[in-house]
Amino acid sequence: MTSRPERGLHIGDEVSDALERGIPVLALESTIFTHGLPRPRNLVVALEAEERVRAAGVVPATIGVIGGRATVGLSPAEIQRLSTDDGAVKLSLRDLPVASAKGLSGGTTVAATAFLASRAGIRVFSTGGLGGVHREAQQTFDESADLPTLAALPLVVVSAGVKSILDIPLTLERLETLNLTVVGYRTTDYPAFYIADSGFDVEYAAESADEIADIAAARDALGIVSTLLVANPVDADRQLPAEVHDDVLARALAEATERGVTGHDTTPFLLDFMQRETGGRSLDVNVEVYRGNVALGAEIATALAARA
Ligand code: PSU
Numbered sequence: 001m002t003s004r005p006e007r008g009l010h011i012g013d014e015v016s017d018a019l020e021r022g023i024p025v026l027a028l029e030s031t032i033f034t035h036g037l038p039r040p041r042n043l044v045v046a047l048e049a050e051e052r053v054r055a056a057g058v059v060p061a062t063i064g065v066i067g068g069r070a071t072v073g074l075s076p077a078e079i080q081r082l083s084t085d086d087g088a089v090k091l092s093l094r095d096l097p098v099a100s101a102k103g104l105s106g107g108t109t110v111a112a113t114a115f116l117a118s119r120a121g122i123r124v125f126s127t128g129g130l131g132g133v134h135r136e137a138q139q140t141f142d143e144s145a146d147l148p149t150l151a152a153l154p155l156v157v158v159s160a161g162v163k164s165i166l167d168i169p170l171t172l173e174r175l176e177t178l179n180l181t182v183v184g185y186r187t188t189d190y191p192a193f194y195i196a197d198s199g200f201d202v203e204y205a206a207e208s209a210d211e212i213a214d215i216a217a218a219r220d221a222l223g224i225v226s227t228l229l230v231a232n233p234v235d236a237d238r239q240l241p242a243e244v245h246d247d248v249l250a251r252a253l254a255e256a257t258e259r260g261v262t263g264h265d266t267t268p269f270l271l272d273f274m275q276r277e278t279g280g281r282s283l284d285v286n287v288e289v290y291r292g293n294v295a296l297g298a299e300i301a302t303a304l305a306a307r308a
């Protein structure tokens, strides 16, 4: 028999050992560095995130697909390989079977990462911004698979809300429909990734990682299977200035329409445009936001592991 690519989930040794021993683990996605951030900063950011997690006494599990193998806990060499691979594809949940059978490599979106993390038994996942409902979704039906996927998984996911490239009020409506619990971290202002306050509110704030762990534990005790979303805003003094943000966003949206960008290309296109047109300023904010989410995710993973 010829050898076939590995079909199931591969869990790295360090992650599998940590899960067995009850050491906290934090999942991290890979689309952020295959399709969200430009080279060479993408690799720096991905490796730095892992370092930060480790410094907090938590084991990082960066998730992605290498040569068809869905991997929970990529090695630094695998992260490097993915971050420089021109053939790396953007893999949402529905793409995983094809990637696996065809031996493709790629970055996993929030939806795919969350699914694989959950299959491995990981409970906390930090990302930058979630996918959500795109502007004009009333016509295009473009709503990220992140939302329904997270609605069916028992995770805690830390993000800085959704980017203002999306329709934020429509996204908040869908979070409600899908039974996704949302808490702001020390605020009820819902953040819009580059900016601390989108102008829209959530109902509840949580004041600490411990309180977030309490809410997750209460959810589990009630038998509710749905992700707890933690919206963690960037510090107001580090956000993208409002004038810069509004100007570049308007131009990004116009350019996407003009070029007819649709479907899964939309998010990477808009992010890339924002980065180029702000001369890297939005990139600095992006990195800052991600650092904050990784740090909070590590604290939550620790708080949850302490009560197991
Ligand atoms: N939002 C960001 N940065 C990103 C993404 C979203 O601010 O890099 C990525 C995430 O991996 C997310 C995916 O899961 O884009 C959503 O893509 P889509 O809208 O095609 O579902």
Ligand code: MN
Pocket: 142, 143, 144, 145, 263, 264, 266
């Ligand atoms: Mn989409």
